[in-house]
Amino acid sequence: MKPFDFAFEQTLCLEGGYSDDPDDRGGRTNWGITEATLKDACSRGLVQNKDVSALSKEEARLIYKADYWDALKLDSVLSPAIAAEIFDTAVNxxxxxxxxxxxxxxxxxxxxxxxxxxxxxxxxxxxxxxxxxxxxxxxxxxxxxxxxxxxxxxxxxxxxxxxxxxxxxxxxxxxxx
Structure with missing residues (x-):
């Protein structure tokens, strides 16, 4: 399994699906993606879906890869376990x-x-x-x-x-x- 795929699956186990908790500082989320993050991803053409409650796992994967994994240059990290840890912390x-x-x-x-x-x-x-x-x-x-x-x-x-x-x-x- 590629390091990003491993990190993505590990993080999804912690994130779960849709949440609309008023006490959560991130607001409405799905797969750990906030509405603000989704809006930004849409404006850059990463995904087309503008409804966070309907965000698919594959759309979340695209956002995670671009906005977290690639943005943090985690492909350059020698240890897949350390890269996954940094990735999960960044998502959270x-x-x-x-x-x-x-x-x-x-x-x-x-x-x-x-x-x-x-x-x-x-x-x-x-x-x-x-x-x-x-x-x-x-x-x-x-x-x-x-x-x-x-x-x-x-x-x-x-x-x-x-x-x-x-x-x-x-x-x-x-x-x-």
Whole structure:
């Protein structure tokens, strides 16, 4: 299975289908795609469907590939598991937040990087260095910083606590091959 296909299927297991929860900061979503993301994808000709409730799995795949996988240059990541983790975090929190979590994890591991949310060459280089050097340490750090961000969201807005169980499912267990 190609790395994107693996990441896509893993993320869909966590996202599910259509949701119209007024407390969800993303608003109406389907397959994890918000109405705003769908509107933007339509304006760029990625998909034709303008109704998020009727978004197909294949349309979601097209949006995920262009707006998350390709935008974050995840085909350049040496570790499929790390690429999938970054992808899922980006789908859940946004691309910039996912890259900031990556940069914080890499900084914690000793890399000197700006935490700017941009997947530049320096970030990609450090990411691939750690994907080869100690993939498990990087994976654990990514999940740790992701968890801390969830805690911060709940601390800032207690009404978000009801999402904490679902968010915790996104803190994935590292499986050694």
């Amino acid at each position: 929190m946004g691309r910039s937040a996912a890259v900031k979590i990556l940069q914080e994890a890499l900084h914690y591991l000793g890399e000197s990087l700006a935490v700017d949310g941009v997947m530049g060459m320096k970030t990609l280089g450090a990411l691939n260095k750690w994907s080869s050097k100690d993939e498990r340490a990087l994976f654990v750090c990514l999940n740790g910083f992701q968890f801390m961000r969830y805690v911060g969201i709940v601390e800032m807005n207690a009404s978000q606590k009801r999402f904490s169980r679902g968010w915790t499912k996104r803190i994935q267990t590292y499986k050694e091959g």
